[in-house]
Amino acid sequence: MLDSSSSSPRQGSFYDPEFICEQLIPEDSFYRQFKEKVGRLITDRMFESMYCTDNGRPPISPALLAKATVLRFHRNLSDREMERACAYDIEINFALGLLLDARPFDHSSLGDFRKRLLEHAQEKAVFDKLLSKLVKVGLIGRN
Template identity: 30%
Template sequence: MMPDRPSMKPSPYTALYDIVIPKDHIFRRINELVDFSFVTEELTEKYCPDNGRMAIHPIRMFKYLLLKSMNPLSDVDLVERSKYDLSYKFFLDMAPEEAVIDPSSLTKFRKLRLQDQNLLDLLIEKTIAIAMDLDLIETGTIIVDATHTQSRYNLKKPQEILQDQSRKLRKTIYSVNESMK
């Protein structure tokens, strides 16, 4: 059974967070005010409770993606920054000396756990709604990095669709009668 929230490992250095990160810092405010348990609830079915090694907690992975949407960074740059930026580590519920994830884990999380694009939209929507209710977001405009998202419209041009259908039709015909090649 996966815990509702990732817990920070005990560390003699956690007091650094109180020194370095101001009480009014956006990440501190989000951590204190937002209950991210909805992420665990939405993704419970995507994790096997008794097979393989323990996965990185879905809330932590979602928080990485949230950081990525808040800052225009690549996966590699985001993980690199989370190595030394204490505000990132605090937001991710990590001890200051704790090792960060491998950048490929973010890609796997997006592809394996968030297979349904609507699920990622739903999670981000819920987070933004909660943040707006708590006055954590002061603007009415939100910019999201859509590098890894697909448009719901016009994925292919009509000519490309016809070419794909033609290719599939020819393959089917050839599988039935090879002399048609």
């Protein structure tokens, strides 16, 4: 499983949102703030107990799916709409750290991820931590 918190440098590309979006996404943008203040809090290690590490091919990064789930709710998108946003929305790509030509997952992966969270009783712990941080850094308000 690839860890989204990896500190190993990756080679730049013209499809890299870091290269293209640095001037396009304003400093005060929700998506920039999400990436810088919240995105790094969610790592694949948080979900290790939910996946078998020695059987089958590696899953889609659960950290990516968790971040996509939060952005999906923020935008009030369906799973299919979120899949499309990951393919064509530059702000979503930037917030998730995706290459602009990436197609990171099928919409059904989001539902499968939520189901896995429920099966392992992890849904509340993970998202409570994340929502708490979102409120703390001022990206969302308390209801």
